[in-house]
Amino acid sequence: MATGKHGSVVEKTRAAEAARDELRGALAAVDVVLPSLGIDPVSMTSDYLAPLVELGCCRADVARKLAAALRNGVR
Numbered sequence: 001m002a003t004g005k006h007g008s009v010v011e012k013t014r015a016a017e018a019a020r021d022e023l024r025g026a027l028a029a030v031d032v033v034l035p036s037l038g039i040d041p042v043s044m045t046s047d048y049l050a051p052l053v054e055l056g057c058c059r060a061d062v063a064r065k066l067a068a069a070l071r072n073g074v075r
Contacts, residue, residue, distance in 0.1 A: 015051075016044075016052070016053055017039060027069075030065070030069035031065065033062065034062070037053070037054070038053075039052070039054065
């Protein structure tokens with residue numbers, strides 16, 4: 001039986017997953033792949049905070065590509 005709280009958790013998790021997927025697509029469009037991009041499992045257990053999108057680790061060259069893409073997007 002789903003409760004209001006459960007439904008809220010499901011909605012928040014889906015929203016975080018959608019944000020992760022949107023970010024993954026935007027990064028792929030500028031040839032940047034963050035292999036550890038995901039949803040932080042610890043934050044999914046919080047009653048107070050929405051689940052966090054975890055960017056994870058990446059190589060230095062990927063960080064530079066991401067920085068360049070951000071700089072180019074601002075112009």
